Amino acid sequence: xxxxxxxxxxxxxxxxxxxxxxxxxxxxxxxxxxxxxxYGRPSGRCNILIDAGKFFYHSALQWFPEFGIRTIDxxxxxxxxxDAIGGLDDLRDWTxxxxxxxxxxxxxxxxxxxxKTHYYLVDTSVIIPGAAxxxxxxxxxxxxxxxxxxxxxxPLPVWHGRGYRSLGFRFGDICYISDVSDIPEETYPLxxxxxxxxxxxxxxxxxxxTHFGLPMALEEVRKIKPKRxxxxxxxxxxDHEKVSEYLENLxxxxxxxxxxxxxxxxxxxxx
Numbered sequence: 001x002x003x004x005x006x007x008x009x010x011x012x013x014x015x016x017x018x019x020x021x022x023x024x025x026x027x028x029x030x031x032x033x034x035x036x037x038x039y040g041r042p043s044g045r046c047n048i049l050i051d052a053g054k055f056f057y058h059s060a061l062q063w064f065p066e067f068g069i070r071t072i073d074x075x076x077x078x079x080x081x082x083d084a085i086g087g088l089d090d091l092r093d094w095t096x097x098x099x100x101x102x103x104x105x106x107x108x109x110x111x112x113x114x115x116k117t118h119y120y121l122v123d124t125s126v127i128i129p130g131a132a133x134x135x136x137x138x139x140x141x142x143x144x145x146x147x148x149x150x151x152x153x154x155p156l157p158v159w160h161g162r163g164y165r166s167l168g169f170r171f172g173d174i175c176y177i178s179d180v181s182d183i184p185e186e187t188y189p190l191x192x193x194x195x196x197x198x199x200x201x202x203x204x205x206x207x208x209x210t211h212f213g214l215p216m217a218l219e220e221v222r223k224i225k226p227k228r229x230x231x232x233x234x235x236x237x238x239d240h241e242k243v244s245e246y247l248e249n250l251x252x253x254x255x256x257x258x259x260x261x262x263x264x265x266x267x268x269x270x271x
Contacts (some may be wrong), residue, residue, distance in 0.1 A: 018236055027240045027262045031055035032083040033178045033233045035198070036069065037171060041150045048148055050169060051074045056087025063264055071099050074148045076141075077106040078178055079166040080113035088118055092134035101135040105148060107124070107155075107167060108140050143167070151271065156190055158183050161210035172271040173227070174198070178233055181210050183220065196269065197226035197254060198234045198261065204243060214243070221258060229243050230261040 012189075020028040032053025039046055049072050060183055063069070072094065078084050089105075106114065115122050121134045145154045156168030158180040168177030173195035173248035177183075180200045183191075191197070198221045199220065211233065212220065234243075240260055250256040 018076070019114070020239075028236075030234065030263055031059050032086070034059065035176055035178075036063075036067075037151070037271075038067070038069065039151065045148045046073045046151070047071055048073060048151065049067055051076075051084040051178070052087035052091065053080055053083040054086035057090045059263070060090070067266065072102055073105045074105060074168060076148065076153065077104065077110055078168065079160055079164075080110035080117070081160075082104075083119065084179070085110075085114060088114070088136075089126060089198075091136060092121065092132055095135040101137055103137045103148070104141055105139045105141050105146070105153075107142075107165075109165065111138060111140060114138075151247065154190060156187050158187060159203045164210075170194075172269065174269055174271075175224075179210070181207065188224070191224045191226075193244065194224060194226040195228065196267070197221065197224060197229045199229060200233055201231035201238070201260075202233055202235050204238050216240075218256070218258065221256060229256070229258045230265070230267075232261045233256065234260065 020026045021030070023029070032055050033051065034053060034056065035050040037048040037050070047069055050074055072091070075091070091102055111122075120126055121136055122138065124133045127133050141155065143155045143157050145152055147153070151171055154170040156170055156175060156177055158166055158168055158177055159182040160166035160179045161181055166179045168175060170176070170190060173193060175191055175194045177196045177197070178186065178198070178200055200212045201214045201217040202208060203213040205213060205215070205265050207213040207216045214231070217231060238260070240262065244260055247258045247260065250258055
């Protein structure tokens with residue numbers, strides 16, 4: 001880990017990663033963290049989106065055709081920062097041109113924020129007559145399991161900075177925690193027997209006041225003991241190739257199956 005703390009390393013990483021990210025198709029080109037659950041049920045295929053951030057429109061243009069995605073059956077919100085809800089306005093045109101409506105699942109505290117930031121989506125009576133009106137159905141969720149299109153979703157309450165609550169979600173044996181600085185003790189039982197853990201890891205050297213850094217994220221992996229872990233939400237100091245080399249060594253030394261995720265990553269799972 002010593003090399004990750006070197007000031008010289010950071011300067012080099014900043015220059016190289018930003019240059020790489022400017023290249024089309026480079027694995028270091030990252031947009032806002034999000035997840036699409038694509039699964040089958042008796043009535044047909046279903047698509048559940050977790051978060052629609054500022055770059056949702058660009059991600060959808062690239063990846064929806066790639067994976068044959070034509071509908072969004074529900075959107076689940078982790079928290080009310082722009083990287084999670086900044087793309088909700090794009091769903092206005094979606095419900096006017098692609099499908100009749102979309103269900104949004106959101107905690108009460110985040111819905112209160114959305115009433116201010118996206119008031120025209122929540123209260124369509126303020127829309128000028130003749131303008132496109134969103135058809136979003138808002139559903140308030142608590143910190144307890146709920147069902148979305150036959151799939152049980154279990155909220156994973158975490159802290160995303162002091163006093164700011166964010167939600168991860170568990171579906172089947174997959175646990176997704178995208179924005180976290182601390183996991184409260186009462187959440188750990190909900191993470192037991194996790195097959196795949198997708199976890200926040202912002203920086204290579206340290207945590208910030210609102211996000212796990214790689215060292216802390218690894219400590220959480222050792223505590224939770226998932227079978228496989230994918231880190232997400234990386235900043236520009238996290239060079240995919242360099243950090244991946246370090247993580248590969250952990251498989252040899254500790255038996256930890258830990259990897260970096262990347263835009264467009266597709267993982268077959270059983271639900």
